Amino acid sequence: MTAEQALSTSDIVQLSPMFLMRWEEPQQSHVLLYPEGLVKLNETAAAILGECKEPSSIADIISRLCNLYRVNDIDADVMDFIATSLDKGWLRLGT
Numbered sequence: 001m002t003a004e005q006a007l008s009t010s011d012i013v014q015l016s017p018m019f020l021m022r023w024e025e026p027q028q029s030h031v032l033l034y035p036e037g038l039v040k041l042n043e044t045a046a047a048i049l050g051e052c053k054e055p056s057s058i059a060d061i062i063s064r065l066c067n068l069y070r071v072n073d074i075d076a077d078v079m080d081f082i083a084t085s086l087d088k089g090w091l092r093l094g095t
Contacts, residue, residue, distance in 0.1 A: 012094035
């Protein structure tokens with residue numbers, strides 16, 4: 001993301017309709033399926049993207065992940081991953 005497109009925790013994000021996230025038994029991991037192939041996700045990526053299946057604010061996603069994993073101070077890491085996912089087209093900004 002560029003400086004002009006800086007993310008805010010109030011921004012709404014959701015999984016792009018071009019991608020389907022699901023568990024793949026042969027891969028033994030969550031994957032993002034798209035017309036040209038798939039992306040194998042690690043546990044952290046799957047947890048963050050799993051929170052984006054429905055439109056949600058970044059603040060809500062961070063809060064749910066903090067509660068689920070009983071951690072604090074993950075804001076910057078989650079924001080970085082969401083920015084990267086937006087750049088890759090996995091996520092899109094919602095309204």
